[in-house]
Amino acid sequence: MRIIIIGNSAAGLGGLEAFRETDRDSSVTVITRESKQPYSRVLLPYYLRKKVPYENLFIRDKTYYSRLNAKCVTGEVLQLQPEQQTILLEDGSKLSYDRLLIATGSSPVTPPIPGLSGNDIFHLWSLQDAADLMVHFQKGKDVVILGSGFVSLQGAWAALSRGLNVSIIELMDRIMPSALDESTAGILTDQIRKSGINLRLGTVTEQVEQTDNGKLLLHFRDGNSLITDFIIVGTGVQPNISFIRGCGINIDAGIVVDRQMRSNLPGIYAAGDVAQVPSALGGDPVIHALWPTAVETGRIAGSCMAGEKVSYQGSLNMNVTRMFNTTVASMGKFIAAENRECWTDKSLPEDQSLKIMLEEDVPVGAVCIGSSDLVSTLGMLRPLIRGKVSLRGKPEMLKAILAKNIAQYHRAFGKEY
């Protein structure tokens, strides 16, 4: 069998590794348009912060592909030709496959603001972005960050840690809408402002102007303006699917796949940020564009391509990060709603919070800010959310309920379940 994997980040690597656990012999070619040696995007802000050296960005060693008996080539895929089972590369070469994994990930979007391109305007997404930004991360420089999602805030924290003057401009009247509920976001907002960052909410940027002395001038709708040395645009990502449009593959927000990561076309699988997958909580298929989902879906795709009978339980969104001297985490449905009960931990100090959402006694999501012990609690809840296991009891019993489960598990160890 000839296997082609497009992409060598979380999903592509997961796919290759899971495939090789079953099939040692088929020829595998991995195509990447970036570094042949795989690196982790998640680490880029930590590199800018100088928490990790450049070499630690790479998450597989140089012998990786030869150990896995795979070939890695650099190239941009221009077109997918499903009838011929070939892909066309930018340099004119054609590659044939029997099974194809599309793990092309996503790319940052740039909002349609006049002047928001050119010199000193960056994303924080690729290895090249990080290398470009490193030059500008100098003490005393001014940086404006557009957007307030995970990547933006990580970038802001890195810049602050390196002694830059940081402003965050957010269109909405709150930060992190896809990862935190309003009150938790409020606690983080306070922490960010206390740390010395100029965080402006509900601020619409109308235009960016290059000034004569080499700076950038942002004009806002409210009439204010801000001058800065450079801008980082972190306003979300979109799946990399341009090369497959019009080839007959089923696309909604991304490539629509089933629980085996199969698209509607024979032999073509998709995983990671480019794939729209079943959700762990039911409802419409989702693109969570998160590292854990990319690893999971990549591994499922790889196993299925090798002929294993496995099925994806569905993506459960999980976010966690430590920044501004606190930790925030969330998973599942973490926003209060009419049909949801909310358990809160009332013993926590003002700058910490833990909320668990339940629907008919079954936990469906949680969100926290504060110490890493809260993240542990979320970790123990996660399988119960996935398994739809009810928490019979009261909020103050939460830790005891979780402990009872684990104790029951230990007692059962070694016995047949």
Place this chain on the structure above:
Amino acid sequence: MRFITMDVTKCVVCRNCEYACSFRQAGDFDRDHSNIRVEYYDDVKICLPQTCMHCDNAWCLEICPAAAIIRNETTGAIEIISERCVGCEMCILACPFGNIHFDKINLVSRKCNLCEGEPNCVSFCISGALQYIEAENSYKNNRIIFQRFIDKLSQNNNK
């Protein structure tokens, strides 16, 4: 490979294991520096010692975005390479047992490494709750057994 048992029927919450771990791992006697944690839950009358089970196909290892978690080929332990860890806490969220902790001084995750094959917690356990035993079939397939356990809880739910 050998594993540490956590017998909830034998543990008496003396916390010797916590001190033994803290002393071995951090050179002091601070519960916060221990990789094994023991709790007594009065409401449900449970004494629960908890340390890493070094799962096959460990969730934490699979998900770590920094490739900072590896399996030690000699002892079989799942270990965190602290120089590679960025402190994102993804592993803490991934562990369904709550067995990974955060080192507040070095700002990295921390967990049991089986003390290079001679776990100090086991040496100082007075009740026999912690034993370092060969357990081929049980702990080895931890992830599969855990899924069966969750499935069973889920079924009980719907009864």
